[in-house]
Amino acid sequence: MNLLGKAKDLLGRASASNDPLVDDLVDALGSDAVKVDAAHRALYAHDASVFDAGFAGPTCYPETTEQVVAIMAVAEKHGRAVVPRGAGTGLAGGAIPLGAPVIVALTKMNQIHDVDTVNRVAWVGPGVVNLDLTNHLRPFGFHFAPDPSSQQVCTIGGNVANNSGGPHCLAYGVTDAHVAAVEVVLIDGSVAMLGGLEDEPDGLDLRGAFVGSEGTLGIATKVAVRITKNPPAVTTLLLSFDSVADAANTVSEVIAAGVVPAAMEVMDQRITVAVENYVGAGYPRDAAAVLLAEVEGLEAGVALDAKKISEIGRANNATQVRVAATDEERALLWKGRKTAFGAIAQIAPDYYLHDTVVPRAKLAAVLEQVYEIADRHDVIVMNVFHAGDGNLHPLLLFDRTVEGTLERVHAAGAEIVRASLDAGGVLSGEHGVGVEKQPYMAEMFTDADLDHQNRLRQSFDPVCRANPGKVLPMGHSCADIQSLRQTPPGVWG
Amino acid sequence: MDLHLNKEELNTCVQCGLCLPHCPTFRVTGDEAMSPRGRIKLMREVQDHDAPLTKEVIRSFETCVQCRGCEPACPSGVPYGHLMEQTRETLAEAGEITPLWQRLAFKPLEQPVALKMGSAALAIAAKAKLVPKRLGLPADLAVRQESLTASGDDLYLFTGCVMDAWQRDVHAAGQRVLEAAGFGVTPTGSLAPCCGALQAHAGLLDTTRDLAQTMMSSLSGDDRPILVDSAGCGAAMKDYGHLLGTPEAQAFSARVFDIQEWLAQHVASLPKVEPLDLVVAVQDPCHLRHVQKVHLATRTVLAPFVRQLVELDDDGLCCGAGGAFSVLEPELAGDIRARKVDAIQRVSPDVVASANPGCSMHLGGAGVATEHPMTLIDRALTT
Numbered sequence: 055m056n057l058l059g060k061a062k063d064l065l066g067r068a069s070a071s072n073d074p075l076v077d078d079l080v081d082a083l084g085s086d087a088v089k090v091d092a093a094h095r096a097l098y099a100h101d102a103s104v105f106d107a108g109f110a111g112p113t114c115y116p117e118t119t120e121q122v123v124a125i126m127a128v129a130e131k132h133g134r135a136v137v138p139r140g141a142g143t144g145l146a147g148g149a150i151p152l153g154a155p156v157i158v159a160l161t162k163m164n165q166i167h168d169v170d171t172v173n174r175v176a177w178v179g180p181g182v183v184n185l186d187l188t189n190h191l192r193p194f195g196f197h198f199a200p201d202p203s204s205q206q207v208c209t210i211g212g213n214v215a216n217n218s219g220g221p222h223c224l225a226y227g228v229t230d231a232h233v234a235a236v237e238v239v240l241i242d243g244s245v246a247m248l249g250g251l252e253d254e255p256d257g258l259d260l261r262g263a264f265v266g267s268e269g270t271l272g273i274a275t276k277v278a279v280r281i282t283k284n285p286p287a288v289t290t291l292l293l294s295f296d297s298v299a300d301a302a303n304t305v306s307e308v309i310a311a312g313v314v315p316a317a318m319e320v321m322d323q324r325i326t327v328a329v330e331n332y333v334g335a336g337y338p339r340d341a342a343a344v345l346l347a348e349v350e351g352l353e354a355g356v357a358l359d360a361k362k363i364s365e366i367g368r369a370n371n372a373t374q375v376r377v378a379a380t381d382e383e384r385a386l387l388w389k390g391r392k393t394a395f396g397a398i399a400q401i402a403p404d405y406y407l408h409d410t411v412v413p414r415a416k417l418a419a420v421l422e423q424v425y426e427i428a429d430r431h432d433v434i435v436m437n438v439f440h441a442g443d444g445n446l447h448p449l450l451l452f453d454r455t456v457e458g459t460l461e462r463v464h465a466a467g468a469e470i471v472r473a474s475l476d477a478g479g480v481l482s483g484e485h486g487v488g489v490e491k492q493p494y495m496a497e498m499f500t501d502a503d504l505d506h507q508n509r510l511r512q513s514f515d516p517v518c519r520a521n522p523g524k525v526l527p528m529g530h531s532c533a534d535i536q537s538l539r540q541t542p543p544g545v546w547g
Numbered sequence: 548m549d550l551h552l553n554k555e556e557l558n559t560c561v562q563c564g565l566c567l568p569h570c571p572t573f574r575v576t577g578d579e580a581m582s583p584r585g586r587i588k589l590m591r592e593v594q595d596h597d598a599p600l601t602k603e604v605i606r607s608f609e610t611c612v613q614c615r616g617c618e619p620a621c622p623s624g625v626p627y628g629h630l631m632e633q634t635r636e637t638l639a640e641a642g643e644i645t646p647l648w649q650r651l652a653f654k655p656l657e658q659p660v661a662l663k664m665g666s667a668a669l670a671i672a673a674k675a676k677l678v679p680k681r682l683g684l685p686a687d688l689a690v691r692q693e694s695l696t697a698s699g700d701d702l703y704l705f706t707g708c709v710m711d712a713w714q715r716d717v718h719a720a721g722q723r724v725l726e727a728a729g730f731g732v733t734p735t736g737s738l739a740p741c742c743g744a745l746q747a748h749a750g751l752l753d754t755t756r757d758l759a760q761t762m763m764s765s766l767s768g769d770d771r772p773i774l775v776d777s778a779g780c781g782a783a784m785k786d787y788g789h790l791l792g793t794p795e796a797q798a799f800s801a802r803v804f805d806i807q808e809w810l811a812q813h814v815a816s817l818p819k820v821e822p823l824d825l826v827v828a829v830q831d832p833c834h835l836r837h838v839q840k841v842h843l844a845t846r847t848v849l850a851p852f853v854r855q856l857v858e859l860d861d862d863g864l865c866c867g868a869g870g871a872f873s874v875l876e877p878e879l880a881g882d883i884r885a886r887k888v889d890a891i892q893r894v895s896p897d898v899v900a901s902a903n904p905g906c907s908m909h910l911g912g913a914g915v916a917t918e919h920p921m922t923l924i925d926r927a928l929t930t
């Protein structure tokens with residue numbers, strides 16, 4: 055740092071902080087890269103989820119692995135927890151800070167370091183935006199396959215931490231299948247390379263343990279992602295139905311017939327109307343449900359698959375089958391599907407999005423239950439889901455300023471999760487556990503399972519300073535409680 | 548503090564974050580406080596939870612370019628532009644933003660004579676390299692220009708304030724192009740000195756309302772279309788209906804067209820000529836693309852007159868000019884511009900077509916060759 059910078063820092067510090075933790079962070083990173091004011095603490099107290107805001111400590115904006123190492127050292131010295139954060143689009147509360155931790159915002163580590171089309175790997179910073187990577191790869195004829203609906207904003211680091219999925223993960227698999235290696239800064243400040251570029255790296259698959267660890271095992275500072283060749287041909291179909299059950303049944307029959315579409319997404323009428331209001335892609339407003347299906351591969355195969363899907367749809371009472379004629383039409387249809395969650399504010403200011411997975415054959419039955427549960431609790435529900443892999447996303451819409459609503463929403467949500475588990479489903483399709491699904495972990499896993507998970511975590515982080523209070527239920531997580539000592543309330547946060 | 552924001556409008560934001568990558572200030576800082584989601588959240592904290600107006604909160608509001616790139620990106624339809632304008636008005640009235648020197652700086656805009664004298668002085672100073680570099684002004688500002696005369700009464704051509712002083716060649720070119728398409732044109736000149744866009748951005752909405760009234764009364768009497776060749780002015784004038792909320796203002800706004808928007812309907816009337824031998828990249832001014840949403844017209848009118856049109860790959864991200872923003876926040880504006888310059892270099896055009904004087908000057912300050920679509924077409928027509 056130059057002299058002027060140092061002088062500015064000293065001045066800034068004298069007025070901004072009488073907290074030794076902050077002073078050390080500023081020493082390590084410079085004053086521009088550390089924010090502790092009330093506005094930042096308010097903004098970083100939550101992510102895109104509906105859960106209560108946490109309490110943010112200082113937010114740091116490192117630009118290099120070395121700076122992340124330095125942050126870890128300062129946090130260790132002061133015994134403070136550390137919470138990594140990407141774009142803050144998580145829906146399970148994973149980036150909500152508990153216990154005034156140091157927040158490590160990785161948005162500035164957004165370099166695409168290297169693209170190797172021969173070995174089909176790209177090395178990227180954790181703050182690289184998912185869609186920016188795919189756009190960058192386009193001229194090479196490649197893309198990054200996991201495409202969460204939030205792909206225009208969410209980061210690769212967040213995708214890795216949540217093992218995120220997306221519409222096209224039906225054919226390609228979720229993030230885990232597309233991560234070769236991760237450089238991680240562990241809680242003690244050491245740097246480890248997990249996984250490798252060889253097909254069968256030696257030893258335990260620690261890379262696999264890290265993917266989906268939601269920031270509880272350390273901070274990813276560089277990721278080697280596998281890149282996927284763009285298919286020669288793509289066809290997108292839009293099928294309309296008079297009932298959600300018909301759409302769901304079409305999906306299970308398509309898969310049963312041996313067709314593996316790249317994506318199969320269902321939206322019910324309410325959400326379709328909201329989406330259409332925003333994109334104007336020609337989604338039918340009068341259909342009870344629409345199915346967006348995409349097939350890709352070689353020209354001839356694509357045509358056959360598309361035909362098969364239309365036939366199955368018609369056999370299940372599809373009222374209309376439309377094939378996107380141009381790339382623009384295709385893009386617009388997908389834009390609609392991918393902005394669905396945001397579009398709901400046209401209807402209510404808050405939403406709570408669930409994320410369970412049920413066996414495909416039970417889709418129609420569970421959906422019926424979902425509508426019934428929502429009705430009983432008097433909340434509006436909309437359904438939009440990755441139908442191909444049975445990943446349900448019931449959206450509960452509400453206005454939190456209306457007294458008592460939040461309680462009803464949580465009660466309905468809890469019943470929906472139970473109904474999915476009862477049908478043989480799992481807790482989280484792709485959004486992670488975070489603070490959201492913690493209470494259900496004990497229903498899904500046995501004590502022994504949870505104990506093993508906790509021991510794995512402790513071997514990375516014996517003191518539980520990495521994103522404490524997340525994923526594992528309290529009783530099962532080591533020293534979380536200690537890390538979570540709250541800063542006195544009263545400060546605006 | 549009550550920011551006087553409409554509760555319903557404020558509530559439409561679900562904090563999903565889909566707008567973040569479309570925000571130039573978030574793109575270059577990675578800081579939530581410099582993002583639309585963050586700014587909206589802070590508006591809520593201030594209005595609903597009485598959070599104090601700290602310097603960081605004010606900074607968050609002041610650093611907004613008001614490019615409104617976040618609006619089309621928002622699936623919930625949050626009317627961000629109105630929220631930010633209203634916030635600024637409340638803060639300006641409370642004396643929290645837009646200090647006196649800035650208010651005084653806007654004054655000459657409302658008085659054409661003063662502006663022209665000041666501008667000529669600035670142009671000479673720029674030539675003599677006396678203008679601080681951070682202003683990013685190109686060295687070749689015009690000092691004296693030909694005057695415009697009416698050629699008929701089919702259309703008004705709005706000539707405005709800054710642009711008339713600095714880029715009158717654009718008006719002249721626009722007028723010739725319109726005439727070539729068979730229209731008789733009346734330049735508005737001193738009939739309508741200033742649209743009030745810059746004042747509105749600074750929170751001085753009352754001044755804008757006054758200017759709107761002045762313009763409306765001098766251009767009423769018939770319902771001639773009013774064409775505008777500056778994207779920022781056009782956007783402001785199309786918003787008078789909302790700003791004043793009267794039927795007259797709404798009717799006035801309905802008469803306002805961007806010049807490209809208008810000509811796109813009449814390309815067939817323009818003579819067929821040999822296109823200029825140039826590769827032209829289209830830079831969409833934010834207020835043409837995100838606010839007026841008529842940016843595609845630029846391509847329609849320009850395509851027949853140049854060898855090749857190329858698109859930038861940055862999804863219409865702001866260039867950082869933002870009215871007076873590049874002067875008030877030179878560092879941020881420079882970082883934002885650097886991204887735009889990179890995008891331009893990736894397609895290596897001969898020239899960049901920009902339909903907004905602010906963008907042209909800001910990009911010109913980084914050495915990018917820019918030209919208004921109208922001067923390009925005019926050149927093709929006259930050479």
Ligand SMILES: Cc1cc2nc3c(=O)[nH]c(=O)nc-3n(C[C@H](O)[C@H](O)[C@H](O)COP(=O)(O)OP(=O)(O)OC[C@H]3O[C@@H](n4cnc5c(N)ncnc54)[C@H](O)[C@@H]3O)c2cc1C
Nearest residue numbers: 140141142143144148203209211212215218219269274484
């Ligand atoms: C409109 C909308 C649509 C969505 N659609 C989908 C979808 O289709 N599929 C899907 O799977 N998800 C979806 N999500 C959820 C969310 O976008 C994903 O979970 C995404 O991967 C989160 O990325 P992020 O950068 O925002 O991470 P954040 O929310 O910032 O963080 C998420 C978690 O990752 C951790 N983390 C972040 N960066 C790192 C790092 N570098 N190292 C270690 N840990 C880290 C955080 O601590 C936190 O626990 C959607 C969200 C929204 C708002």
Ligand code: SF4
Nearest residue numbers: 560561563564566621
């Ligand atoms: S402004 Fe719109 S896109 Fe941005 S966070 Fe709010 S709802 Fe989402």
Ligand code: SF4
Nearest residue numbers: 570611612614615617
């Ligand atoms: S108007 Fe532009 S700068 Fe302001 S928040 Fe929206 S996108 Fe960001």
